[in-house]
Amino acid sequence: MTHREPLSPEVLYRRIDTGPWQFQTTADLEDLTEMVGQTRATEAIRFGIGIRRDGYNLFVLGPPSTGSHAIVRGFLAEQAAREPVPADWCYVNNFEQPHRPRVLRLPAGLGVKLRDDMEELVEDLQGAIPAAFESDESRARRHEIEQEFKEHREKVLEELERDAAEHGIALIHTPTGMAFAPKRKNEVMSTEEFEKLPAEEQKRIEELVGTFRQRLEQLFNQIPQWRRENQQQIRELDRTVVMTAVGHLINSLKKRYAAYPEVLAYLSAVEQAVVENADDFRQPEEGQEMTLFGMTIGRARDAAALRRYQVNVLIDHSATEGAPVVYVDNPSYPELIGRVEHLAQMGTLVTDFTLIKPGSLHRANGGYLVLDARHVLLQPFAWEGLKRCLSANQVRIESLGQMLSLISTVSLEPEPIPLNVKVVLVGERLLYYLLYYYDPDFRELFKVAADFEDDMDRTPETQLLHARLVATLARREKLLPFHRDAIARVLEHGSRLAADAEKLSVRVQDITDLLREADHWARAVEREVVQVGDVRRAIEARIDRADRLRDRLQEAIRRGTILIDTDDIRIGQVNGLSVMTLGDLDFGYPTRITARARLGKGEVVDIQREVELGGPIHSKGVLILTGFLGARYCTDRPLSLSASLVFEQTYGQVEGDSASCAELCALLSALADVPLKQSLAITGSVNQHGEVQPIGAVNEKIEGFFDTCQARGLNGGQGVVIPAANVKHLMLREDVVQACRENKFRIYPVATVDEAMELLADAPAGMRDANGLFPEGSVNRRVEQRIVKLAEQARAFATPAVAEKKDA
């Protein structure tokens, strides 16, 4: 057995060498102009922003804490400032189909002008049209036409009356009509007088009356026709009057907008509509208010009639510089696509084009729209709506209620607006990959992915860059300058966050938080420069704030509620190490792992799995143990043992294979009947060849066991066995490093399970010699002997059974 050396304290915590640094505090450092360690992502963003083709929208991958949002926005602002201001968009009434409002595209700033011009026009018309109608000339003309009709009618009737009178027949007005009767001395002939007349005379009169009646009837039938013609003439006159009044007002507008054919077409439609609906402008404003059940419901008709001539400026870029960059916090469907609002009027919902409201896509049109991918996906239909707009290259406002036929009310179908926008989605990696695999449209629409790194290599150059990052952040956050040692400590913490001594975390958010907190502590003691102690205090205080559960767990171990041995030796029992993640704090703690073995059918029972408290990776680790045992100790016989493994006193899920090495050691100890040192804890996974493989959170695990031992008093023999491959990840807490320096605690790296057993059992593991045998007294020999013995016993049990069968 070779003597194993613990790791030297230098390896346990890789310090930043501040020797080459030429500065004293962050005040001496220049700002960073570019993000450190994100070359790949920044190149992708540059490419994505630069390329103006369909489907080249961006997806920025990476947690928000890497500062990806800020970087993207910075790039966009820079690029957008160089681009032209996009057009204004207005919705105007469609006079032919009012439910399909028209859209007008105007150069930036002209939308508002058109709106004001139209308002002025309506005001002018409200004056000009009544004035035109009230003018003496037009009144006289109208009177003339009306008179013409009356006179014509009266003339014809008079002629008839005169004609009748000449024949001695009177035209008489009855209460309901007119009639003809023979006349004598200005009075209607009485029946007696009539009957005295000779028969021929009676007949003549009767015929005469009949003839006149027929003439009158014909006349009456013609009157409606005359009236229609007369009204037509009046209408024509009104049109002419309005045309004259309106024409020059609209023409002056047309001159102003001569360069925009769409506006000219709209103005022509307005002219037409005004002429046809001139009465709308004649309503006096102080007209009688309509009321229903005592409620004033307003002069709804007049108001609605004049609203038609308004201009709804959907997007006004009069004050915009460069292309717009829009960031949407709450990307709901209507917030993205726009919406049509309704007014409640007398219990019904009414709407028109003036109630169309823009969405973020409208606002960002001609520029950039930044969205949080998760938020978009969480909002019902927002993702589908966004995709539809991007693939159609137009925004069509359609309410959700309409789309799903949930609400049927008066609604609009506004003309769609052509869309030219670059959408930048920012989101987690998982979302990107899920969308990529499950949404075929996604690949077509988001062709550029910018992947942000979580960490970067730690080299003297990057350390200096990182120091400048600290300086930049400190200045941006208006913090005190940081001393070079404090910066070094921040960087070291960055390595710890990256869980790798050879890497630095670039999660800007976490670094910023640490800087702010260190600044707070420095100010609390009225320092002008943040010192290393302040950084240390910030880190510790942050842990202290979050570690209530860790304390409770350690307390339970200290008081013997959770049974953990930290000295002495035991058979089939070993200290494994677990990690718990609670909020932003990860911490490790020891767990007792025990193994028992007996004669059986060659299986290792994972009790955790049997009760469904073990995850699949944990089960995999245990199954590997069976493979290892069979291959190493029992190649030529059936493996006839039955072993059980358990994490003692765990009441929740156990997942991961980082305890498989510990489990194997416990199992070997049980099989070989060799006691293991309880002063050591072990972590690491193992493969079928017995090689120890690296695991995660090595620092937290070591610290967890250290805390337990320290609470009981370090006896000098305690330590942790870790996979050799994890040595490069060590960034241990200062007290742990100090204890190791004082030889009160030790960290042993191991590459194989044999090395681990030698440390734990304090006995040689043993290698097979030329005869294929393990040396006498070695752990492996004892294991093999036990397994062979179990196999023999199994055969002994099996044989009599066969014999009995034969007898039968």
Next chain:
Amino acid sequence: MSVIDLPLRIRRILVAVDASAASLAALEAAAMLAARMDAELLGLFVEDVNLLRLAALPFASEIDMATGSARSLAPREMEQRLRAQATRAQDSLAQVAARRQLRWTFRVARGQVVTELLSAEIEADLIALGTVSTQVIRRARVGSTAQAVMDRTARPLLILPSGAAVRTPISVVFDESPESARAVTLAAELTAAEDGELVVFLLADDAETEQRLRETAASRLAPLHVKARYRWLAEVDTATLAGAVRDERSRTLVLAAHSAALDAQTVHALLERLECAVLLVR
């Protein structure tokens, strides 16, 4: 000049009612005057004997105004219709009188409309009439009945087109004749009651006469405390008068039926042109 000083006392107003729009206007105006002068309303509905005779003729039929088609008439039906009309007229009268708390009587007479009206006027001090009974196609604004009554009555006559009412501004024609002087007094009384301004048209050939007329009128108006404006009309013809009334936007015109300056012909023509209430004083 004893005639001038005779005050125009109106105790009973005869109003011809036939439920037409103009007759309702006449009823309304008569009621207003009656209320003001504490007079009684005498409602008269004349069953036109011409209509009854017409209906009795064997071939009687009328052209319905609403449908434009012919319909045969029967005496019974016509009588029913007239009775219904009389009932409507009486109802209107009762309503109007009740509103103004007036004494009233209502009578139905059968005969020629004009004759019946003129025979009834003996009981009354003033007659109120609508310009036309039925709004038929008539070139003339003033119907034959109104014209005949105007020519033959001895009483003051109030003529109202449909929609008109006795309202301020009131104007009056003054030409120094005793009748016109009475007209001024009556107009002043009406104006005072309505608290308005009176416009006096002075018919004078020269400035001197105009001055004298103005003084005479003013002296008559003084005790009534009526605000008055004077307007000199040198030309006495229909067009000038009608123009002046229109200019002043008068709603009521008071004038003497027979006076030196205005002959019957002119008054006729004037009535044809005006759309306001006209009170002819005798």
